[in-house]
Amino acid sequence: MNAPTIEHDPFSRAVARSAELEVQIAATPERFRVLTGDRPTGPLHLGHYFGTLANRVRLQQAGVDVLVLVADYQVITDRDVAEDLQRAVTGLVLDQLAAGLDPERTTIFCHSAVPALNQLLLPFLSLVSVPELQRNPTVKAETEATGDRAMSGLMLTYPVHQAADILFCGANLVPVGRDQLPHLELTRTIARRFTQRYGPVFGEPDALLGDAPLLLGTDGTKMAKSRGNAIALRADEDTTARLVRRAVTDTERTITYEPGRRPEVASLVLLGALCRGQSPEAFADEIGAGGAAALKAALTEAVNERLRPMRARRAELAADPGLVRDVLRRGDERANGLAEATLGRVRDAMGMRY
Structure with missing residues (x-):
């Protein structure tokens, strides 16, 4: 059987498209908005730095509008309790700032502080089927890992929640690795189905594939x-x-x-x-x-x-005890403005203004 051509190989297409986008970013960075983020489950490490953090700083420095999500709700997708979340969130934000993110140019915000973002999950869930969610690689991996422990509904719907994260702010670029492409493809599918059913509200964001190095942990296994x-x-x-x-x-x-x-x-x-x-x-x-x-x-x-x-x-x-709180307050305020405007357009499109 012949090898797939670039036209028929999704990964090759994504690589080619990313190369085009990098050229456009260099020429007109103001056209782009990036959404990326982390779960506050522990300290950021060198794998995070060379895999994602340094790229976020690069995009910020280039003049791209970068939004960084502190995904506190997603901490409980695969665990019963979010332990010491206050400390974990504070530590995560400090790690991001120390690495070079500037809250004057990059918006850092929390899931739980943006109600309109999370409300988008409801109409989005009506646009996907349970089998589609079960086929998602992250959900499949969690199914295999849980064993006898039942998967939570939040874990099953995690890919849709991620779509809400991306679409609420009109992000048109999402930095991802190869294994995250299916997540972004579902986001694009949700945006497309919403347009087909209700009219144009959402664009279809592009993947920005990085060349993040594969770093093993000190024990020779996946760094975690x-x-x-x-x-x-x-x-x-x-x-x-x-x-x-x-x-x-x-x-x-x-x-x-x-x-x-x-x-x-x-x-x-x-x-x-x-x-x-x-x-x-x-x-x-x-x-x-x-x-x-x-x-x-x-x-x-x-x-x-x-x-x-x-x-x-x-x-x-x-050393400044109020710094992180102020950074998140300002980031949450901007994220709420974006989310409420988007939810308003969604309600108009769905005929839900009474």
Whole structure:
């Protein structure tokens, strides 16, 4: 069977479209609005920084209108209780600000503070079927992971909630990885079906595919907050050194960058290279026959050097107890204005003005 052409391969089309969008962003950034966000479930780590945070800062600096959602409602999609949410939200916002997001140019807001956004979930749910939701990759993965534990209705409808997050503000760009493309495609489907049923209110947002590197955790598995295998942006230098020392490597003395053959070593090399702003091959060549000990020493130095200004900035920000509250108040105010205007247009289109 012949390989699919770019016209018939959704991922290839998304890559090509993203390249076009990057050119347009460089020329006319004011045409674009980005929606992105995080669940406040723990400290942001280096995987988040190189995967999403640095890109958000880049788009902000380019002049794109960036909205960052603190998805506090989504904390309870896969857990019974949102523990110490106040502290988690505060920490998340501080991490974002320390990384370079500027609340004067980027809108940071919370799910739970924007009622009109969440109200969009009701008409949107009428536009999708249960089988469509069950086929969503995130929902399917959660179904397999829950075992005997029943999935919550919030988890099942998570993809629709995400569509409301994107469409409420008229975002026309959503930075995603390849595994998140189905989420965005459902959002586009909901926008299209709403137009077909009620008239034009929503545009169909584009995916902005990044080249985020695949960084493994220090144990050689997927980097995750819950696994204790990630270096938090806010961690001190001693904690960073301790985490790197226990990182999984292999028995070969010469350090090389071979992701396919030596994934654990390659991930450490890549992380060091990213922190220094050089190629992974160059970083590996500098260590040469120094072995795992030299690799870990170089990586610790590179990480701490990269994060030192960010950590100092975070400490300064955290010293102002009212800062995060003020950032969220201003962000929530703008998000509410956008959401209420959108909900008003939805009610008009649906004939629900009485």
